[in-house]
Amino acid sequence: MNRFFRFFRRRSIVYLAIAWALIAVVPASQAESAAHLEKHTRKIEKRLTKYSTGAFLQVDLRDNTEALGSLGELSDTTFLLTSSDNNRKMTISYADVTQVKKGKEYIGEGSEPTHHMPHLVPILIGVVAAGAAVALMETKPF
Numbered sequence: 001m002n003r004f005f006r007f008f009r010r011r012s013i014v015y016l017a018i019a020w021a022l023i024a025v026v027p028a029s030q031a032e033s034a035a036h037l038e039k040h041t042r043k044i045e046k047r048l049t050k051y052s053t054g055a056f057l058q059v060d061l062r063d064n065t066e067a068l069g070s071l072g073e074l075s076d077t078t079f080l081l082t083s084s085d086n087n088r089k090m091t092i093s094y095a096d097v098t099q100v101k102k103g104k105e106y107i108g109e110g111s112e113p114t115h116h117m118p119h120l121v122p123i124l125i126g127v128v129a130a131g132a133a134v135a136l137m138e139t140k141p142f
Contacts, residue, residue: 048074078091
């Protein structure tokens with residue numbers, strides 16, 4: 001009977017040591033994840049500052065939902081997004097965002113992409129005019 005108790009006493013000490021080791025590791029892993037979350041928050045904030053106000057964005061959130069809308073004001077910890085579904089203004093924390101993507105739609109003045117079409121038209125007109133002049137010179141006998 002004495003052997004029986006010694007066997008369980010040794011085993012319980014091992015289990016107790018494993019439990020204490022796991023308890024000691026948990027706060028360290030939480031501190032690391034808090035640092036990771038802070039870094040991710042700064043990354044999202046930096047990414048949002050690259051977009052102009054009124055830009056159409058697709059925002060993926062930590063709760064596996066998606067928000068589509070135009071970007072509003074940015075603050076230190078949150079930003080404003082006007083929903084494209086119901087035109088409601090939502091305040092979203094940077095920590096709640098997993099990913100930000102530029103949407104394909106454009107809402108508001110200044111949010112549309114820049115096109116260099118005005119520069120291309122005069123160039124094309126000049127090329128056509130030069131081609132026509134060369135063609136006339138070639139076909140016209142001297």
